[in-house]
Amino acid sequence: MSDSTPEPSGPQPGPATGAVHDPAAPAPLGLTRTPTGDDGIDLVLERLGDADHLAADGHIEVYEDVHRGLREALDALDTPPGPPAPAPGPHPYNSRS
Structure with a gap:
């Protein structure tokens, strides 16, 4: 770009739709x-899928939460x-004096 044209900043319109693309916005990963x-x-x-x-920063x-659930299952x-099981303790028939 030339010195007289400022660099665009912030979200830019998409090429075909004119929609604003914000790279920080949530977007599905499309994983199955x-x-x-x-x-x-x-x-x-x-x-x-909630991610x-x-x-x-919310992921x-x-x-x-998922890790905790998997750990509990394991x-x-x-x-x-x-x-x-009963707690180990002195057995009534095995008293030693």
Whole structure:
């Protein structure tokens, strides 16, 4: 550009539509999520779609929420089914004096 023509600043109109393109505006990534077959996991992963409607600085909250949900699902795999085991303690038939 010449010295007499100032550089444009801010969002610029798109070439064909005249719409303003703001690179900082939220934009869907267009990623598809393949179902895992586990309804709980699929529900947690669907939350990733919320990031498509947020500016980049809002993504961390979504990612942390998804990470927390996946961590809880993994932790649940380590928890045995049924009632919790009794706490270890002195056995009434094994008292030592």
